[in-house]
Amino acid sequence: NAGVTQTPKFRILKIGQSMTLQCAQDMNHNYMYWYRQDPGMGLKLIYYSVGAGITDKGEVPNGYNVSRSTTEDFPLRLELAAPSQTSVYFCASSPSGDTEAFFGQGTRLTVV
């Protein structure tokens, strides 16, 4: 059972570079989420999606973009990396709005 798969696990970016964090789930969940985790700050919602073709902003969307062309995939795009985007990024999915979420193992991103 793969669950939620995130790639890459680690990445170092230079300021101004761009990259895409990949997220795929094989549970046919409608809801998908991107969070960032900063020390002592808990998890902050970046973007979420309630189904293919539908995305919306969370608490901290600036500097990021997402798309949801299929139920399975929910990539997160960083266009111009900044040091403030150094964080651990988690993708999650859930079958509906009132159920628990399943998390990937995270991507540790450092922007230098």
Place this chain on the structure above:
Amino acid sequence: AQSVAQPEDQVNVAEGNPLTVKCTYSVSGNPYLFWYVQYPNRGLQFLLKYITGDNLVKGSYGFEAEFNKSQTSFHLKKPSALVSDSALYFCAVRPYLSGTYKYIFGTGTRLKVLA
């Protein structure tokens, strides 16, 4: 504003002793409440949830949580702590906002169980 508070950054407890990790919330309407655990270099894992019904909810690994509506709390408990319970614990609330559900997470409490 909708929010979740975990007032303790760290909780230390001796192995075999009962443990409590505190969580209070502020949401409008009926809250959906969750506890997650995070082990080092891993994603969050679901422990238990309260949607409706009995105020005492039982979950994975012997954990339970008590929903207290009057105190707006959802404290996580375990009768006898294990060293392997040492991890980062997150409380989350899931209000219905702007036509959809969104998690709001607390800042986390690090549990350290001492042998």
